[in-house]
Amino acid sequence: MTVSAVELVNRYYASLAPGRRPTLYEILDPGVVIELQEGFPGARPRYVGIKEYVGDFLDLIYGSIDLEFVPEEFLDAGTRVVTMGRMKGRSIPSGVPFDTSFVHVWTTNGRQLSHARFFTDTAIFRDAIAGRTPEAGSAKSRGASS
Numbered sequence: 001m002t003v004s005a006v007e008l009v010n011r012y013y014a015s016l017a018p019g020r021r022p023t024l025y026e027i028l029d030p031g032v033v034i035e036l037q038e039g040f041p042g043a044r045p046r047y048v049g050i051k052e053y054v055g056d057f058l059d060l061i062y063g064s065i066d067l068e069f070v071p072e073e074f075l076d077a078g079t080r081v082v083t084m085g086r087m088k089g090r091s092i093p094s095g096v097p098f099d100t101s102f103v104h105v106w107t108t109n110g111r112q113l114s115h116a117r118f119f120t121d122t123a124i125f126r127d128a129i130a131g132r133t134p135e136a137g138s139a140k141s142r143g144a145s146s
Contacts, residue, residue, distance in 0.1 A: 005108045006074050009081045012106075012113060013069045016058075024054060029112040039122035041129055064129055066090045069102070081106045087120060094131035100124040 003011075008027055015023035034047040034057065042060055047053040061067065071085040083104045090097045100121045107115040127134070
């Protein structure tokens with residue numbers, strides 16, 4: 001059975017739920033390359049290979065933040081998929097909540113996800129982990145959408 005690129009990406013987000021991480025090994029190519037925006041707290045800008053991504057990045061992130069991805073829109077471009085959505089959660093050390101937008105650009109090799117570039121407001125995570133809440137005068141605290 002052939003799986004579309006959008007279906008693979010949807011399965012990725014579903015596999016991040018507690019107890020579903022083994023599914024990542026089916027969805028991600030063993031040599032997957034994940035590129036992160038500079039400034040993501042505690043993370044390197046690039047992870048190569050599924051073991052490095054899961055063991056070094058996901059374990060770090062899920063040890064620092066309780067995170068839910070809420071994909072809102074998928075742009076299908078054949079072997080590429082752009083996902084836009086929200087990341088919602090709470091810092092584990094400080095308890096400070098966060099809610100910010102994300103854009104992920106995925107590439108598939110036809111069977112698995114082989115490359116991703118992740119973009120978000122990294123300062124939101126840094127501040128939440130440090131225990132800083134959004135500033136009273138920020139657009140987010142006034143109810144403006146980003």
